[in-house]
Amino acid sequence: MPQEYRLILKHADQPGYTPGLDCYLRHGGYETLKQALTRAPKTLPDGKTLSGPEQLRDEVKLSGLRGRGGAGFSCGLKWSFVDRKSGKPIYLICNADESEPGTFKDRQIIYKDPHQLLEGMIIACYANDVHLAYIYIRGEFVEGAKILNRALNEARAKNLLGKHILGSGYGLEIHVHRGAGAYICGEETGLIESLEGKRAYPRIKPPYFPAVLGLYQCPTIVNNVETLCAIKHIAAMGGAEYAKLGTPNNTGTRIVSISGHVKRPGYYEVEVGKVTLGELIHDTAFGGGLRDGHSLKAVIPGGSSAKVFKAGEKFKLRRKGPEGREVEQEIDMLDLPYDFDTLIRAGSMSGSGAIIVLDDSTDIVEALANISEFYAHESCGQCTPCREGSLWMSKALHRLTHGEGREQDAEYLAKIADNIPGGRTICAFGEACAWPVQSFVAKFKDEFVAKGKADEERRAKENRAAKPVREIELTLNAKC
Amino acid sequence: MNAGSTERIPNPLQHQPQFAVPGALEAEVGELITHYPPDKKRSASLMVLHAIQEHFGWISQEAVEWTAQKLGLQPINIYELVTFYPMFRQRPMGKYQIKVCRTLSCALGGSYKLHKHFCEKLGLDPHKHGPQTTKDGKFTVEFVECLASCGTAPVMMVNDEFYEGVSHAKADEVLGNCK
Numbered sequence: 193m194p195q196e197y198r199l200i201l202k203h204a205d206q207p208g209y210t211p212g213l214d215c216y217l218r219h220g221g222y223e224t225l226k227q228a229l230t231r232a233p234k235t236l237p238d239g240k241t242l243s244g245p246e247q248l249r250d251e252v253k254l255s256g257l258r259g260r261g262g263a264g265f266s267c268g269l270k271w272s273f274v275d276r277k278s279g280k281p282i283y284l285i286c287n288a289d290e291s292e293p294g295t296f297k298d299r300q301i302i303y304k305d306p307h308q309l310l311e312g313m314i315i316a317c318y319a320n321d322v323h324l325a326y327i328y329i330r331g332e333f334v335e336g337a338k339i340l341n342r343a344l345n346e347a348r349a350k351n352l353l354g355k356h357i358l359g360s361g362y363g364l365e366i367h368v369h370r371g372a373g374a375y376i377c378g379e380e381t382g383l384i385e386s387l388e389g390k391r392a393y394p395r396i397k398p399p400y401f402p403a404v405l406g407l408y409q410c411p412t413i414v415n416n417v418e419t420l421c422a423i424k425h426i427a428a429m430g431g432a433e434y435a436k437l438g439t440p441n442n443t444g445t446r447i448v449s450i451s452g453h454v455k456r457p458g459y460y461e462v463e464v465g466k467v468t469l470g471e472l473i474h475d476t477a478f479g480g481g482l483r484d485g486h487s488l489k490a491v492i493p494g495g496s497s498a499k500v501f502k503a504g505e506k507f508k509l510r511r512k513g514p515e516g517r518e519v520e521q522e523i524d525m526l527d528l529p530y531d532f533d534t535l536i537r538a539g540s541m542s543g544s545g546a547i548i549v550l551d552d553s554t555d556i557v558e559a560l561a562n563i564s565e566f567y568a569h570e571s572c573g574q575c576t577p578c579r580e581g582s583l584w585m586s587k588a589l590h591r592l593t594h595g596e597g598r599e600q601d602a603e604y605l606a607k608i609a610d611n612i613p614g615g616r617t618i619c620a621f622g623e624a625c626a627w628p629v630q631s632f633v634a635k636f637k638d639e640f641v642a643k644g645k646a647d648e649e650r651r652a653k654e655n656r657a658a659k660p661v662r663e664i665e666l667t668l669n670a671k672c
Numbered sequence: 673m674n675a676g677s678t679e680r681i682p683n684p685l686q687h688q689p690q691f692a693v694p695g696a697l698e699a700e701v702g703e704l705i706t707h708y709p710p711d712k713k714r715s716a717s718l719m720v721l722h723a724i725q726e727h728f729g730w731i732s733q734e735a736v737e738w739t740a741q742k743l744g745l746q747p748i749n750i751y752e753l754v755t756f757y758p759m760f761r762q763r764p765m766g767k768y769q770i771k772v773c774r775t776l777s778c779a780l781g782g783s784y785k786l787h788k789h790f791c792e793k794l795g796l797d798p799h800k801h802g803p804q805t806t807k808d809g810k811f812t813v814e815f816v817e818c819l820a821s822c823g824t825a826p827v828m829m830v831n832d833e834f835y836e837g838v839s840h841a842k843a844d845e846v847l848g849n850c851k
Contacts, residue, residue: 290820291818291820292818293775293776293777293817293818293822294776294777294818294822295820295822296820296821296822296823298820299820299821324709330820331722331757331759332759332816332819332820332829333820334832334834335832335834367707367708369707369715369718369719370718370719370722371718371757372718372721372722372753372757372758372759372760373757373758373759373816373817374756374757374758375817375818386718387715388712388714388715389714389715389716389717389718389743389749389753390714390749390752390753391752391753391756392756408709408712449822449823450823451777451780451822451823451825452776452777452780452822453780457777457822457823457824457825458823459823492776496775496776546822548776548777548780548822550780554780559776559779559780562774562775562776562779563775563776565774566774566775566776566817566818569817570817572756
């Protein structure tokens with residue numbers, strides 16, 4: 193029986209658990225920080241000495257932790273890229289923008305257990321010799337920003353932040369910086385631009401890798417809220433112990449957000465890779481299955497930019513067979529273990545851990561139109577393929593969902609989507625807006641074609657041409 | 673344009689002749705600036721704009737100029753933020769601003785019907801996505817993108833208050849509480 197494994201959310205939903213410092217301290221809070229700050233230097237067999245912060249960085253490397261924001265990049269590796277010899281200050285930014293549609297996990301941590309985030313952040317800052325850090329929180333989390341500011345003030349009053357944290361001689365200040373409603377601020381270099389007080393235009397890489405040229409052109413670490421909380425647990429239990437959770441190369445726990453047409457939408461913390469996509473959707477411990485009388489149509493497995501899976505879709509993947517040898521197996525979409533690597537091999541991604549379930553009542557063209565409208569609205573406008581492409585796709589889908597479609601619209605959409613990603617844009621938004629269109633159109637092509645064809649036939653009967661998009665009345669359709 | 677013509681490109685920002693920053697707001701802004709390195713005042717611009725909008729309800733030409741001057745910037749540096757970030761308002765809005773989440777999970781959970789319900793109830797056009805304000809200036813209704821609470825769809829915000837699992841009955845109750 194697959195079960196939740198609550199490490200980060202251990203206390204968050206317990207009755208009587210509050211976001212205040214007293215409550216956190218009563219539950220053993222900041223003990224890990226105390227231990228981290230007093231870690232003695234360790235002498236290795238070869239005579240080299242490892243400082244406390246160096247040991248912490250090694251633990252994170254050993255833990256195999258992969259970033260929980262979306263890209264799933266190794267956190268230890270990210271930290272190892274930081275230029276520590278530049279003589280410039282190193283900054284750390286907590287990415288609390290939580291902007292990928294379908295994702296609502298960081299909200300739980302910020303609202304219910306803010307001190308856990310702060311403890312993880314202070315440890316991460318200490319490990320990386322950071323003395324000034326920011327929490328970049330999305331503007332819509334108005335209450336969240338207040339909760340964090342309260343928590344920061346409590347921490348300052350108890351000497352958990354400041355010039356000499358707990359008398360250790362280590363100094364750190366953390367400030368909350370609010371975004372103002374732009375999705376692109378979740379992209380780390382866009383976030384940095386936004387924190388510098390500019391439009392959130394992502395930077396070109398190279399040369400602007402944050403680890404070398406980040407905030408104020410200084411080395412900068414940008415880590416997701418959940419990632420920083422995991423750091424706290426890695427420091428507490430040790431990297432090797434943490435790596436025993438989850439599966440090889442997909443270690444630890446992660447919080448999965450499930451939304452859409454399931455009986456129990458919500459957030460569930462699981463060991464990575466120990467639970468399948470189907471279990472997350474159908475098991476009573478998680479999504480609880482589809483609404484009665486409905487069957488599954490599609491699943492978006494990792495936030496709205498992940499490529500969609502069609503119900504019944506099969507993948508040929510190499511997996512370890514019963515004798516331990518790698519064999520090629522045919523696996524149904526629902527039997528895919530929900531981890532980083534398997535979903536990438538199946539052509540999609542687990543992204544920010546957000547599963548959106550669509551049942552047979554969903555008009556798939558409407559669903560894609562909804563997603564594409566989001567991306568058209570959120571493109572920052574820097575790169576032509578993305579700025580124009582996201583808008584063209586949204587307009588074509590708008591036409592298709594308003595009775596003005598054409599049979600060839602499916603081809604047209606695929607053609608635009610194919611010409612946005614693949615190094616034609618500065619950041620991955622190009623991929624993010626193209627992947628849903630590419631996958632929806634490829635996997636549900638008949639529905640797109642049928643819709644366009646029906647529109648054409650109706651117009652032929654009415655003896656008129658298609659209206660241009662700007663003349664189509666924007667009638668909102670609640671079918672979706 | 674003819675030489676000597678007084679025609680100008682229209683200013684997209686609105687004027688607020690009685691713009692005056694009270695001492696408390698000035699102090700708050702001063703404190704916000706200290707959150708950033710001394711030579712990086714520009715970083716404070718988003719936070720300063722939030723503080724101004726919280727006080728005045730919107731960002732005027734005078735507010736843009738004041739902020740720029742305060743941070744040692746050109747007005748364009750602030751203006752470009754006001755036009756880029758969707759949360760900043762370039763004109764006064766209703767006393768109660770209803771922001772209904774439009775994005776996929778909420779749409780699957782009935783947010784289009786919810787938006788329509790508000791519009792019909794308040795005499796606004798349900799076909800429009802952008803902000804619309806009632807004639808008495810009491811309500812503004814608009815669709816916004818993902819509010820990051822997809823598991824409790826449909827969700828919305830009324831000013832800074834967040835509401836989840838909003839049924840039409842709950843929507844009516846919230847409206848009723850807006851005095």
